[in-house]
Each structure stands twice: as C-alpha cells, then as structure tokens.
Amino acid sequence: xxxNWFHLMPYRWLPEDFRERYHGVWVDLPNSLYxxxxxxxxYNEYLDMLxxxxxxxxxAIGVNEHxxxxxxxxxxxxxMAAALARRTSRAxxxxxxxxxxxxxxxxxxxxxxxxxxxxxxxxxxxxxxxxTPMDVNFCYGQNPVTLRxxxxxxxxLILKAWQAREPFAWxxxxxxxxxxxxxxxxxxxxxxxxxxxxxxxxxxxxxxxxLGYNYSYLSFSxxxxxxxxxxxxxxxxxALGKEPNPYSCTFFQQICVSDTDEACEREWWPHxxxxxxxxxxxxxxxxxxxxxxxxxxxxxxxVAQAGNTSLNMGGNKSWKELVDGGYIIAGSxxxxxxxxxxxxxxxxxxxxxxxxxxxxxxxxxxxxxxYLFANEVIPHVRSIxxxxxxxxxxxxxxxxxxxxxxxxxxxxxxxxERPSEVTS
Amino acid sequence: xxxxxxxxxxxxxxGRPSLQVLEAGDGAPLLFxxxxxxxxxxxxxxxxxxxxxxxxxxLLPGFGQSTGLECLEDQFDLFLHGFDVxxxxxxDRPYVVGESLGGWMAAEMAAVRPKDIGRLALAxxxxxxxxxxxxxxxxxxxxHELAPYLFHDMTIPAAQQMLGLTQLFSTKxxxxxxxxxxxxxxxxxxxxxxxxxxxxPESGLERRLWRIKAPTLVVWGAQDRFIxxxxxxxxxxxxxxxxxxxxxxxxxxxxxxxxEPYAEALIRxxxx
Numbered sequence: 304x305x306x307n308w309f310h311l312m313p314y315r316w317l318p319e320d321f322r323e324r325y326h327g328v329w330v331d332l333p334n335s336l337y338x339x340x341x342x343x344x345x346y347n348e349y350l351d352m353l354x355x356x357x358x359x360x361x362x363a364i365g366v367n368e369h370x371x372x373x374x375x376x377x378x379x380x381x382x383m384a385a386a387l388a389r390r391t392s393r394a395x396x397x398x399x400x401x402x403x404x405x406x407x408x409x410x411x412x413x414x415x416x417x418x419x420x421x422x423x424x425x426x427x428x429x430x431x432x433x434x435t436p437m438d439v440n441f442c443y444g445q446n447p448v449t450l451r452x453x454x455x456x457x458x459x460l461i462l463k464a465w466q467a468r469e470p471f472a473w474x475x476x477x478x479x480x481x482x483x484x485x486x487x488x489x490x491x492x493x494x495x496x497x498x499x500x501x502x503x504x505x506x507x508x509x510x511x512x513x514l515g516y517n518y519s520y521l522s523f524s525x526x527x528x529x530x531x532x533x534x535x536x537x538x539x540x541x542a543l544g545k546e547p548n549p550y551s552c553t554f555f556q557q558i559c560v561s562d563t564d565e566a567c568e569r570e571w572w573p574h575x576x577x578x579x580x581x582x583x584x585x586x587x588x589x590x591x592x593x594x595x596x597x598x599x600x601x602x603x604x605x606v607a608q609a610g611n612t613s614l615n616m617g618g619n620k621s622w623k624e625l626v627d628g629g630y631i632i633a634g635s636x637x638x639x640x641x642x643x644x645x646x647x648x649x650x651x652x653x654x655x656x657x658x659x660x661x662x663x664x665x666x667x668x669x670x671x672x673x674y675l676f677a678n679e680v681i682p683h684v685r686s687i688x689x690x691x692x693x694x695x696x697x698x699x700x701x702x703x704x705x706x707x708x709x710x711x712x713x714x715x716x717x718x719x720e721r722p723s724e725v726t727s
Numbered sequence: 728x729x730x731x732x733x734x735x736x737x738x739x740x741x742g743r744p745s746l747q748v749l750e751a752g753d754g755a756p757l758l759f760x761x762x763x764x765x766x767x768x769x770x771x772x773x774x775x776x777x778x779x780x781x782x783x784x785x786l787l788p789g790f791g792q793s794t795g796l797e798c799l800e801d802q803f804d805l806f807l808h809g810f811d812v813x814x815x816x817x818x819d820r821p822y823v824v825g826e827s828l829g830g831w832m833a834a835e836m837a838a839v840r841p842k843d844i845g846r847l848a849l850a851x852x853x854x855x856x857x858x859x860x861x862x863x864x865x866x867x868x869x870x871h872e873l874a875p876y877l878f879h880d881m882t883i884p885a886a887q888q889m890l891g892l893t894q895l896f897s898t899k900x901x902x903x904x905x906x907x908x909x910x911x912x913x914x915x916x917x918x919x920x921x922x923x924x925x926x927x928p929e930s931g932l933e934r935r936l937w938r939i940k941a942p943t944l945v946v947w948g949a950q951d952r953f954i955x956x957x958x959x960x961x962x963x964x965x966x967x968x969x970x971x972x973x974x975x976x977x978x979x980x981x982x983x984x985x986x987e988p989y990a991e992a993l994i995r996x997x998x999x
Contacts, residue, residue: 330867440926441867448922476800588869592925593917601914602907 304647304687305696307363307397308356308673309555309656312349312383313374313582315663316341327586328373329437342376348666350386355670356659357387357394359677363428365397365656367500369435370442374582374662381415388423389708395697396423397656399500399519400430404450405443408478409457410485413464417489424705425490426697430519431458432500433507437585440592448594451506453477465494496695498553503532504600508539511551517654517695519553523583526556526646527629533650550653550693556646557631557658560675564634570668571661572622575631578662579620631661636679643684653688654695732769732777736792737785739811744795746812749784752777757997758813758821759783760829762980763865763920765790767892771885772982775990776824780997783821785812789919791912796919802835802930805923809836810843820845822997823941826982827851827954828920828928834939834962835932841940848944848993849962851951851979856929860955866917866925870896879950879978886984936965943969944996946989948977970996 314337318324325332353364366383369375377383384398396419401412420427433454439445445453456475460483463471470484489495498517501507511518518536522529533554537547545551559575561567596604625631632642647655659676660669699705732751739745749766751773757780759773766773766784776782788796799805809832813821823844825833830852837844853862863876870893878886895902895910902910943966947956959971972992977985 444926446922446925447866448918448925588872589867592866593914593921594925598911598915601911 304684304689305362305550305654305693306676306681307365307395307553307654307656308353308361309365309367309397309399309658310349310353310660311367311369311374311658312345312376313578313662314342314376315345317373317577317581321581322584325584327589328582328584329369329586330371330441330589332371332373334371336373345376349660350383350390352660352666352669352673353383353387354390356673356677357391359673360681361394361657361673361677363395363397364391365399367399367430368402368432368438370438372437374578381419384419384427385422388419388426392424392705392707393702395426395428395699397428397498398430399428399498399656400432402432402434402439402443403457403461404445404454405434405439406457408480409460410464410480410483412457413461413485414487416461416495417465417485417487420489420491420495421487423699425495425699426705427489427491427495428498428695428697429495430498430500431461431516435590436592436595437589440595441589446594447592449477450595451597462494465489490700491698496697498695503535504597505535505539505603506597506600508536509543512540512543512545515694517551517553519555519654519656520652521555523557523579523630525625525629525631526554526642526650529554530649533652537651547651548653548691548694549647549651549688550691550695552650552652553654553656554646554650554652555656555658556643557661558639558643558672558676559631559633559661560636560639560659560672560680561633562635562675564638567633567635568622571633571664574662574664574668575622575625575633576662579625579630582662636675639676640680640683643680644687647684647687653691653693732773732782732784734792737812737815739795739808739815742798743811744788744793744798744808746788746795747786747790747792748816749786750782752779752781754780755997756780756816756818756821757782758785758816758818758823760809760823760825760833761786761790762827762829763917763924764889764980765916770983770986771980772986772990772993775986776993779994780822783816783818785816787916787919790916796922799922802923805832806835806839809833810840813843822846822848824848824993825850825852827853827979828924830854831924831928831932834936837941837943838932838935838938841938844939844941846997847939847941848946848996850946850981850989851948851954852945852958852962853924853928853954854930854932855958855961856927857957857961860957862928862954863952864926865928866921869893876953877979878984879948879952879976880984883984885980933961933965936962937967939966942996942999944992945969945971946981946992947971947973948979948981948984949973949975950977951979951981953979 366380368380370378416429440447464485470482473480498519500519500521559571659672732749737746737748786793823833830849831854874889945959945962947959963969963971974985981989
C-alpha cells in the first residue's frame, strides 16, 4: 500500500460567527476575512508540513486546486508543487490536480506539468479533475452544460501534446491551435501517471477504465460511507472486464494520530470541529448548476439520495459521531492502524491519501501526527496489497540520478568564489 | 376560445430538433417564446392572447417533449433555430412575443433578420447588463430562493404553486415517481437555459439593437426584482420607435401575476 500526505491548506482564522454571518465558505466569501500577512505565515508553515512528510518517508505529497475558498487556498497547485519540487527529492508529487477545462489553451497544463516532471526528475502524478461546480462554473465561469465536452477535448489535446514528436495542428471545438509543439516534454514516457478525482459517477469510472487511469474517490464523509460507492466502482470494473487491481483506486481520509485515544480527542477536537462545522459550510445553491450532472447521474442521485452525500459531510457532529461514522480516523497509533487496515480491506484501495492536517491544526500537532503515522502506522500496513503491481506510479529517475537542490552551487562554489584575479 | 391548447410535434428534419408546439385560438398568428420556466400550464396571459390570436408556442429543446439541444451548439444556432421554427410553422413575418429568455431570443432574431419579424413585444427580456443593476443569478441559488425574485406578491396562487414545486428540490428522499419525473423535466429545461445564458445573460445584444426594424413594445413589471425595470429604457433608446409599458404591481413573471393588463397591452400593440 502507498500513502500520500495530502494538504487542503485551509485558512486558520475564520471568525467565530462565520456560519451565522456568511452563507458559505466558497465563491462569494468576502476576502476581507483574509489577511495576507497571516497568509504568508500559513503558506510557509503548510509547505514545511509537506516537506516534513517527505522527510518522514511518505510515498507522495499532494496538493489540489480550489478557487475563492476559505478551506483550500491553492488556486494554483502548480506553484505549490514547484516549490515542493525544489525542496524535496524523494517523495512523488501528487497534483490532484489541474481542472483542465479551465485553461486556455489547455496546452498550458501540458507545459506546466511537463515542467514539474522535468524539475522533479519524473516524480509527477498528474491529476485531471473536472472540478467542482463552485470552482469551475461559479468562480471560473465555465458553462456547466458544455463543461464535460470541453474537459474531454482538453484531455485529448494534453495527451497528444505530451506524446507527439512533431508539431501538429489542433482544430477543436473549444481550442484551435495551428502549431502545438510542447517544450519541454515530460521525463516520464509516454506520460506521467494520470489520476482522476471523482465523487462517484459512472461516467468517470468508465473514463478511467477506458484509458487506464487511477480513480481517486474524494469525500469528506470518510471510509464507512464510501463503501457503497467503491463497491459500485469495483462492480463496474468487473463488468468491464478489468482486473481488480487495488492500485487503480485511491481514497482520501482525514486522520489524527496522538499518543493515546484520549489525548487525540483533547488535542484534535478544536481543529476537527473547525473543519467540519466551520470550513464545510457550503451553500447548496451553488452545488449543482443545471447541466453539470448528466441526466443519468441526476436520476441515480435523486433515487438514492437518502442522506445526500454531497450535503451530508459531517456538519454539526460531535467527536464521537465523526469517529464512529468514520468521517475521521483518530486515536493512538494502534487504534489508527486497525482502522486503516479495515479501510484498505473494505474499500480495496491501494493508495491512501492521508489528510493529517485538519482545519485549524497547528504545526507541532500536525507534525506529531505525521511522525506517528509514518513510524508507527505505515510499517504495519505497508504490505497490504503487496501481491499487486502498481501501474499508476511515477517512473521517476532513480534516486541517485535526481538532482539535489543546491548541489550545483555547492559544486562550483569554491571556484566561483575564488579571489579576484585582477591585480591592482 | 379554448383553455386547452392543441399539442403537436414539429420535426425540423433529420439531425435537427423536434419540438412540441402548443397552439390555441384563431385569428392572426402570434409566435410566443417562453421564458426559463417553459410553459408549465396554459395559464396567465396565454388563454387571453388566444382569444384574439392564433397562438403558436413552441417549446425549446429540453422543455416538455422537445428534444435536440445537442443540435444547437451556440447562441447563433439558437437564433437561426427560431427562424427554422417560423418557417416550419408556415408563418410569414409574425408578431413575436417573448418573455425573459424568450424576449432576448426574439430581440436577437429581430436584429439578425430584421425583415422577417413583423412585430415584436419583449416582456422583461434578459440580454443587457449594467453593473449597477445586476440581473439575479438564476443558476447560483436554490430554487425556493428564486421565487421571491420572480413575483411581486408571493401570496398569489401562481407564486405559491411555484414555491410548492421548488420543494421537490429538497434533499428528502420521499418523492413519488411522478415528482421525480417532474424534477428531472425541470432540470432538463434549466439545462437548456444554462447552455445559452450561463454565467451572465449578456452577449452583445445591445450593440445589435439598432438593427431591429419591427415595431417594438417593451413590457416590464414595475416591481421586477429579477431584472430591473431600468433596462426597459435602454431598449427604448436603442430600438427606433420602441414604446415601453410598465405593469403596476407586477414582478418578473408578468403573465402569471397580472395577466389581464399585460395581455391587453400585447393585444393593443398587435392592433396598432
């Protein structure tokens, strides 16, 4: 099993009366609540957390894209990945991802991902989300009716741009380019592994199966509620004749590790409460613009909407309810180990995205959790699914062939800084 | 006069939309272009118009039994589609009445082919934009929140009926199969609207308004909270000879809220 340490980068200082005063955390939340000097502190602290995860041996470190959002401050995940590419050299870089229908032309994504792959020595995992309605429709103005068609065209263009060795013309419906000729090309051939985040629609499963991509199920409602959705995924894979390779599937789980179960509740509750009961204050009026979902998905959603998953994300819940419901896995290393094992077996996922920073959690608490998970949880669950081969992992340059940041300066320092040869 | 319209299917040819057309009344032809809600019932001003006119009310693809939205890629396809409908119905320079979305479509059609629209009435049309009077975001709110923007008086039966329908969008899982089909039908119609109007219902109509040659009446509910009555003045300024009528105590859905004075204004304009 592989573990990626995933950051949402929430803003830490949403006011006490946030839920009462504002109608949501996303899209039209006034940016007067944002203090850039605190933001400076936060970005640097959060990047440090990701670097620490690399040092502690996580297989990958992950970032994602949200816009105008109080709990996700990465409108440009590629900037964060670029910062991480230069400060780490071991962990893979999971960018989950770029909402490819937003970029005009989409070759911009092909270029930036290629740059990240080259800078990092082939460590990139390229995520291609369709994007949430809040991000792509309401913040970035994409038409919900044509979004998926545009997404598919952008995908086809990026894949072709990564692989073509001669300039080509692209006469698409949404993008027309007379000359596509990507400089640079990614290190990984034929291209970096592609992961597709989704929330449970059949169309996305079929897309992943057709093209051999990893399906990353994103949910804030935890592993117990994910069983039904991922059972649907595995049924669909079986129906399509795909082998049930657990590494084709990624799941994301919020996890808190402390020395004991009691300490965990005491230390983490304020920050978990901040996330579930404050950050996840989402306005339903912007969650489903007409045309965003296909009619088949609406039909499926309408019929099986008991506790509508998109709206039932843990708001107004106590610590006990969140833990018992599997929204979070929390406790001592022994407790967490047991739940991670149960999660992996019940969902059949080979990749686990671990959100070890939650809500307003400070640095020390987060790093303690990261340390305990890396040293006292991972070793015990590492071998799950070891009989399967992971076809969805970067083919990076061998570690000893990867450039070390700063090594070039060091190599020439003595010569470059030698005394001036001009004599007076 | 009949309160029950005839419903026919109008096939525009292979690979093109197939439309449900509601028809009622005798007399001169009147082409009615509906708003974002479609034509949920033959109510409001429609029966009144049918007492003087032969009303043709085609439903856009996605509404009712009309299909073929995929044939209309962009707004220009939509305007040309309007003329395909006029031709298929055998109408010649008809009187076109359009409400909101339909008003925008009617104005665009009259600007594109000015000689082919005989007379025009625009009821609270979208299509223009002023930062100081933003049109309400039809797509970024909950259905029940929208209703108060559409009616001046929420206590009237039409407003209460709409509020009732919006309750179907609740997250409760207690809908009947019929309600589910109603809900899906509504989503399908909104999808059509979003395809042409998301995210801001403005795409250059203002610079084309001067092309309109048809005698044009602009009707607005004096208490329209969805799109400000100030827009009526812009239409009046930019379309030669256009006249404006405000209907007192009416919101955006004038036809449902004040059918009599509204229909009377439309009929009077038709006879001018």
